[in-house]
Amino acid sequence: MKSPVSLTRPVRTGDAPRRISILGATGSVGTSTVDVILGRPGAFEVEAVTAGTRAAELAEIAIRLKARIAVVADPSCHGALVEALAGTGIAAAAGEAALIEAAARPVDLVVAAIVGAAGLAPTMAAIEAGSDIALANKECLVCAGSLFLGRAEAAGVHVLPVDSEHNAIFQALEAENMPAVRSITITASGGPFRSWTREAMQRASVAEALNHPRWSMGPKITIDSATMMNKGLEVIEAHHLFGLDADRLEVVVHPQSVVHGWITYADGSILAQLGAADMRIPIAHCLAWPRRYATETKPFDLVSIGTLTFEKPDLERFPALALARGALSGGDRATNILNAANEVAVDAFLKGGIGFLDIAACVAETLDRLAGGSGLPDIDSVAAALAVDGEGRRVARAVLGGRRALRTG
Ligand SMILES: NC(=O)c1ccc[n+]([C@@H]2O[C@H](COP(=O)([O-])OP(=O)(O)OC[C@H]3O[C@@H](n4cnc5c(N)ncnc54)[C@H](OP(=O)(O)O)[C@@H]3O)[C@@H](O)[C@H]2O)c1
Structure with missing residues (x-):
């Protein structure tokens, strides 16, 4: 078994503040991270905080954390962010390039908490800059696991799992x-x-x-x-x-x-x-590692x-679990397609466009249609990962367009 990157423990001496950035600061993991940071006054200096669209919430977080820069991915939200940060001395920026530039500012630790494949390019930029990663964005590994950990190993950065089970x-x-x-x-x-x-x-x-x-x-x-x-x-x-x-x-x-x-x-x-x-526990573990902090939990x-119970998962009612295992045996391209189709189907379900069981059915059908992956590149770069992701999304949308083909029973 190969060693995961995160097992080489660094020696941390002294109590100098840790420099940190939060990608996806306005989300559920992001705001739990903000809580942990605010609970340790003086322990952190925040470089960058980012969001997708919610400029007002992001500005408030940037001000509370005294961040140096706040970035929204959606360029149309730039004006709102600039206005909300006026007079604070905190820089405001917007767009994909600005998000990647912010992620690439070297710090001790980047909390990767963007949701979905959208988190891949910024998190990879943080790795290339040599920052350790507290990884919540599991989709990075599902879309491009070998590439992601290969680059982390080459850059000598630690990848610390935030997901509670992996933590x-x-x-x-x-x-x-x-x-x-x-x-x-x-x-x-x-x-x-x-x-x-x-x-x-x-x-x-x-x-x-x-x-x-x-x-x-x-x-x-x-x-x-x-x-x-x-x-x-x-x-x-x-x-x-x-x-x-x-x-x-x-x-x-x-x-x-x-x-x-x-x-x-x-x-x-x-x-x-x-x-x-409570996600503040694994987040605090990653922020303090290899030490431990007290939390307010x-x-x-x-x-x-009193009672703890354990059961086997029912793969008939929850076919997604078997689909993911099947994709894992197909390699990074298959897991990337699984993720892309799932993102499309979950979005369609949340918008009321499909039934609940249609989600897994859409993923299954997309994987079938792209089985073998002919014409799709190997995932040896972020661009290749995003190209496979794009094709997975295109096919998943086509599957949903002809929904009668879905096998939901
Ligand atoms: N929530 C948990 O307890 C938990 C536990 C384990 C692992 N995770 C993983 O952590 C990640 C984040 O989950 P979450 O529950 O915190 O999600 P969430 O609450 O939906 O937050 C997502 C964050 O990503 C930002 N974002 C969304 N689309 C973006 C885009 N295209 N470009 C840049 N930023 C974008 C959002 O900004 P806006 O607010 O502006 O939309 C928000 O800051 C996921 O990969 C999830 O699987 C979460």
Whole structure:
């Protein structure tokens, strides 16, 4: 098993503030990161904060964190950002190039919390600049995992997993015992439809799918949790981060979301990480690593929780998980297409255009139509990753255009 980049522990001496940037600062992970930073006055100097469109929210965050620059990806939001930051001394910029320039400002750590494949180019720019990465944006690894980690290794940067399950594994992993890892298990809450029938799931409304029982997250990952595509993306993420083949990466449904993941070692020992379903915990772990910070999270009491339960995932009702495993065996191009089709289908579902089960059906059909990947480039550059992503989106939209072909039953 190859070593993940993040296992070489740096020695941190002294208490100089850590220089940090947050990509996707206005989102769910982004604002949890802001909370962690504000809870440690003097521990951080913030260089750049970025958002997609929400200029007013971004300006407020930039002011609270005393950031040097704020960037919105959407150029039409530039005026609003400039106005909101007038007189603060914080630079304002907009557009794709400005976002990449901000991500490439060298800092100690970049929190990569943009949602979707849109996060790939800026996060790669941060890697090329030599900044360590606290990676929430799992789509980077799903779209271009080998390229992403290859570049990180070449640049000598650490990639620290923010995703709670991968952060759990990262915490339980003993670098010197990597060859003795028998398997890695990540848990899934099961989402809002854990006990629903397929018929009920096909009629599920957007509001019902967004009603996650445990985690408060952005809309895309919340729908991914309801389909369990999120867990499929996480198996792909774990494969890249920890260097294990799919047959040693297990998924277990654990509705209480207390145990986030565990490692089974060859001697029969199992090391797990437990904690509240609060993203500030894994974020604080990455921001402090290899140290630990105190957080403001609520006291956690296993006795009052009482019972922890574990189930096998139902692949009939949640086919997305099997689709992701299948794509993983097809390599980076297949997982990139899986992600592109999923982004298109989730967006269509959120806009009320398709039924809930149509999401996985669209992904399956897109993968089928692009099977073999003839004419698509190998993913050896960001441009190639985005070209495959673009083709995946085009085919997924065509699939949705002829929706009667979908096999939702
Ligand atoms: N939320 C969680 O608890 C959680 C847990 C584990 C992993 N993750 C992963 O972390 C990532 C972020 O998730 P989230 O739930 O925080 O998402 P979110 O709440 O939707 O936030 C997404 C962030 O990305 C920005 N953004 C959206 N489109 C963009 C674009 N085209 N270019 C640049 N910026 C763009 C958004 O800006 P605007 O606000 O302006 O739209 C926002 O700041 C995802 O990859 C997710 O899978 C999330």
